[in-house]
Amino acid sequence: MASEQTDTSTGTSAPQTPEWAGWPDERLLxxxxxxxxxTIEGSVLETRLADLxxxxxxxxxxxxxxxxxxxDWFSPDAVPGVAIPFYLAHPRLEKLERAQMLEVEGGTPEWCMKILRHEAGHAIDNAYTLRRRRRRQQIFGPSYMQYPDYYTPKPYSKSFVLHLDAWYAQSHPDEDFAETFAVWLTPDSDWRTRYADWPALKKLEYMDGLMKELAGKAMTVRTRRKVEPIGGIRKTLRAHYERKRRHYGVEHPHFYDRDLRRLFSDRPEHATNMKAARFIARVRKxxxxxxxxWTGEYQYTIDQLLENMIKRANELNLRLPGSEEHAKLDFTIMLTVQTMNYLHSGRHRVAL
Structure with a gap:
């Protein structure tokens, strides 16, 4: 689909702009x-991989x-390498990703480097078969633990480092290892000071000693195998994004609708009143x-519920039917009920 042309100034071949770069989303999908x-070659990824x-x-x-x-992003078991999502290889695909998923994971240089350091943690784990080490298992937990479909983080825990969002180190022992490696690798992270009074410091000190032990040593696993490369993915972009939205829950649940409609209004006579989404954002904190x-729930967990309500109220174009003071009392009661009904059921756990 993308042909090459010769750069007469250098004698090298440079990829032409692909035909699909000018297509509308519906056709591209x-x-x-x-x-x-x-390809990675010729894209912004080349610079970021060189930096890593x-x-x-x-x-x-x-x-x-x-x-x-x-x-997607992943590092397969027993492979000392990293898969990178295709959309980062071309600006038009990044634009499509944003339209479909509302954000581009790894779409800025800083975000991309954070993920690359994390995935490099998995890859080095594979390259030196580190998960077999007893001390590694004692520090981080056994790798054979099954990955959950969802996990419920403890935002205030100091037993895990903070690198990627959503307290990702808490999701699985292998993710804990990769996140700890990423913090250790990050230039100028000053992790000894940052985590000085945290139990997580023990993990960072172990990582520091382990990497010093590996310095100068060749990889024991040298396969260059590529798992699920794009050349073998025959599904359409449309099918890809339908599955991805189902997995990450971008298609917002509507179980707030009844309560939101009871509290707010979309009637014509209230069309000039404050938008419900703006009101919720104002009282959010x-x-x-x-x-x-009141409930003992983490503020983070409640904030996720509030974020979903703001999005849904905006989609429904709801507005305040009366005074802010009255709406605030009713909304607080409604949110308390939602918190007890949904958060304790585990429905709002963070998806992997």
Whole structure:
């Protein structure tokens, strides 16, 4: 789909702009992923991967992970490499990703590097079969633990480092290892000071000693196998995003609708009143703290519920039917009930 032309100034071949770059979303969504023709070479990913390798080299590691494009971020078991989502290889695909998923995971240089450091943690784990080590299992937990579909983080725990969002280190022992590696690898992270009074410091100190032990040592697993490369993914972009939205819950649940409609209004006579979404955003911090005190739930968990309500109220174009004071009291009561009904049932756990 994307042909090449010769750069007469250098004698090298440079990829032409692919035909699909100018297509509207609806047409592009019917293209198969294997037909995109995008590569890491010639994209912004080249610079970011070079930056990652420099960080590894600066630590004395001779570890050199390999990379390929796939449907998502991952590092397969027993493979010292990392799959990168295809959309990061072209601006038009990033635009489509944002339209479909509301954000582009790894879409900024800083965000991309954070994820690359995390995935490099998995890859180095594979490259030196570190999960077999007894001390590694004692520090982080056994890798054979089954990955959950969802996990419920403890935001105030100091037993885990903070790197990626949603307290990702808490989701599985292997993610804890990868997150700890990422914090250790990040230039100027000053982790000894940042985590000085945290139990997580023990993990970072173990990581520091382990990486010093590996410095200068060749990888024991050297396969360059690529799992699920884009050339073999025959489904369309449309099918890909339908599955992805189901997995991550981007298609917002509507179980707030009845309560939101009872409290707010979409009637014509209230069309000039304050939007319900704006009202909820204004009282968000105060109400969150109040209900956390009443129910014992984490403020973060309640905040996720509030975020969903703001989005849904905006989609329904709801507005205040009366005074803010009255609405605040009714909303606080409603949110307390929602917190007890839904949060304790585990429905609002953070998806992996």
């Amino acid at each position: 019917d293209l198969r992923i294997c037909d995109l023709g995008v 390798q420099r960080e590894l080299d600066a630590r004395g590691l001779v570890f050199q992970p390999h990379f390929w494009l796939s449907a 105060e109400v969150r703290r109040m209900i956390a005190g």
